[in-house]
Amino acid sequence: MKYEKLRGVKDVLPRESFLWEYVVKKAIEILKRYNFSLIIIPTIEEENLFIRSIGDATDIVLKEIYNFLDKKGRKIALRPEGTASVVRAFIESSGEFKDFFYLGQMFRYDKPQKGRDREFYQIGVESFGVDSEYKDIEIIKLAKDILDNIGIKSYEIQINNIGTKEDQKNYSKKIKDYLSNKKEKLCPDCIKKLERAPLRILDCKNESCTELVKNIEPICSFITKDLKERYEKMKNILTDLNIKFTENKNLVRGLDYYTGLVFEFVTQKLGPQQNTILAGGRYNDLVEELGGKKTPATGFAMGIERICEVLKTENFSLESESPDIFIIYDKNYIKEAFLLLCSLRDAKVKTVMSFEENSFKSQMRQANKLSSKFALIIGEEEIKMQKYSLKNMKDGTQIQIDKKEIINKIKER
RNA sequence: GUGGGCGUAGCUCAGAGGUUAGAGCAUCAGGUUGUGGCCCUGGGGGCCGCGGGUUCAACUCCCGUCGCCCACCCCA
Numbered sequence: 001m002k003y004e005k006l007r008g009v010k011d012v013l014p015r016e017s018f019l020w021e022y023v024v025k026k027a028i029e030i031l032k033r034y035n036f037s038l039i040i041i042p043t044i045e046e047e048n049l050f051i052r053s054i055g056d057a058t059d060i061v062l063k064e065i066y067n068f069l070d071k072k073g074r075k076i077a078l079r080p081e082g083t084a085s086v087v088r089a090f091i092e093s094s095g096e097f098k099d100f101f102y103l104g105q106m107f108r109y110d111k112p113q114k115g116r117d118r119e120f121y122q123i124g125v126e127s128f129g130v131d132s133e134y135k136d137i138e139i140i141k142l143a144k145d146i147l148d149n150i151g152i153k154s155y156e157i158q159i160n161n162i163g164t165k166e167d168q169k170n171y172s173k174k175i176k177d178y179l180s181n182k183k184e185k186l187c188p189d190c191i192k193k194l195e196r197a198p199l200r201i202l203d204c205k206n207e208s209c210t211e212l213v214k215n216i217e218p219i220c221s222f223i224t225k226d227l228k229e230r231y232e233k234m235k236n237i238l239t240d241l242n243i244k245f246t247e248n249k250n251l252v253r254g255l256d257y258y259t260g261l262v263f264e265f266v267t268q269k270l271g272p273q274q275n276t277i278l279a280g281g282r283y284n285d286l287v288e289e290l291g292g293k294k295t296p297a298t299g300f301a302m303g304i305e306r307i308c309e310v311l312k313t314e315n316f317s318l319e320s321e322s323p324d325i326f327i328i329y330d331k332n333y334i335k336e337a338f339l340l341l342c343s344l345r346d347a348k349v350k351t352v353m354s355f356e357e358n359s360f361k362s363q364m365r366q367a368n369k370l371s372s373k374f375a376l377i378i379g380e381e382e383i384k385m386q387k388y389s390l391k392n393m394k395d396g397t398q399i400q401i402d403k404k405e406i407i408n409k410i411k412e413r
Numbered sequence: 414g415u416g417g418g419c420g421u422a423g424c425u426c427a428g429a430g431g432u433u434a435g436a437g438c439a440u441c442a443g444g445u446u447g448u449g450g451c452c453c454u455g456g457g458g459g460c461c462g463c464g465g466g467u468u469c470a471a472c473u474c475c476c477g478u479c480g481c482c483c484a485c486c487c488c489a
Contacts, residue, residue: 004462004479004480005480007479007480007481058487059486059487059488060487060488063414063486063487064487064488080488081488081489106489108487108488110414110486110487110488111414111415111486112480112481112482113482113483113484114482114483115488115489116487116488116489120489121489122489124489189485189486205485205486206485253488254487254488255488264489273483273484273485273487273488274488274489276488276489277489278489279488279489300489301489302489303488303489304489305489306489307489328447328448330447358441358442359442359443359447359448360447360448361442361443361445361447361448361449362441362442363448363449364447364448364449364450365448365449365450366449367448367449368449368450369449369450372449375448375449377447377448379447379448380447381447389447389448391448391449393449393450396448396449398448
């Protein structure tokens with residue numbers, strides 16, 4: 001084979017792309033109901049936008065940015081996530097619109113693995129301007145409604161509150177103080193994190209790190225009183241709404257811009273390495289950090305590939321998209337067949353025919369394979385009688401219909 | 414980025430230092446000169462991932478490379 005796809009990217013062929021269409025369609029149904037509007041953002045941005053927003057100590061920025069120099073030597077990056085661009089667009093458009101959703105591919109230069117490509121698809125949501133527990137709940141319910149509408153059954157909602165930037169700074173210091181004389185029990189990665197990003201030691205999977213961390217007071221009880229009260233209120237309302245959730249006191253996110261509420265929707269269906277199918281949280285400081293007016297904001301993103309994988313494990317099947325009519329013709333009458341094909345399609349009937357001029361038998365086999373509802377036959381006899389034969393593929397019955405009435409008759413069925 | 418496994422037909426996989434490399438499924442055609450599913454018969458399709466080395470001889474052994482998978486890490 002002369003050309004092969006690049007490492008970490010993929011073609012989504014029709015045997016799978018119908019799932020994508022379905023997921024996107026179902027998500028948009030709900031997003032419209034919540035009055036969120038589509039924003040189309042560029043795939044490329046100045047690299048600095050991502051460094052500033054995601055954080056220069058995060059793995060995404062440190063090792064996964066897909067960057068290059070353009071023809072004028074500017075540092076450009078393919079977007080590794082959508083929030084930074086939406087915030088930039090929000091600022092540039094002077095806050096005219098507030099509730100957005102986006103969909104498209106993201107790029108991270110990782111070593112490819114199951115559930116982790118260099119190019120992958122996300123649907124994301126961002127909402128600006130409101131800082132209240134009701135907005136937080138709306139966003140969680142929106143996420144839940146989308147997954148439910150898609151038909152995902154097995155997931156758990158995990159929440160945590162990581163406080164303001166100030167809280168995080170104080171808490172990080174607390175972690176550092178507590179762990180600095182216990183370094184020998186930490187894994188090598190966490191020793192590095194101790195200086196750079198102490199919060200992230202909390203979600204290390206290494207056993208001895210987890211043990212150590214258990215003894216630290218959780219961040220959600222460390223945060224300021226106002227935030228704590230609001231967090232409790234929010235949990236109560238979630239319970240009133242019958243939305244089940246679990247608190248994961250070690251849940252911190254891998255992007256620096258989060259403040260306050262964070263959440264992940266986790267599935268057991270895909271194995272521990274790709275079990276987060278949707279994640280997000282509040283980021284009240286980011287708009288200001290990127291040069292806008294101080295504006296509270298919150299949002300989430302979901303991974304389409306992972307959603308599709310979960311659907312596959314849940315024996316999901318779509319209502320068939322089979323054609324209504326398959327036209328079978330004698331090759332002398334291909335033109336007549338083709339004209340009829342066009343008229344039927346104009347009349348909004350899903351119609352198919354083969355252009356290969358092969359045998360009746362072969363055409364019937366194709367009609368069967370596509371599970372077409374009817375076969376419409378144009379042969380020698382039909383032409384003589386000025387009628388077409390219409391065969392019901394389910395029960396095998398066949399009737400003849402006058403040429404001139406064919407479209408009306410078919411539409412009646 | 415680190416460690417391990419694997420690359421043979423469209424798919425799932427068998428095989429083996431020595432003539433034309435196999436099976437099932439898929440595909441196409443025929444059995445029925447104008448009619449599907451089941452059945453039967455046949456056809457097409459492989460630089461045995463790529464490059465190099467060892468050998469009289471490599472798809473098989475060795476090295477490299479690329480790709481996939483798994484674990485760590487990270488994330489959606």
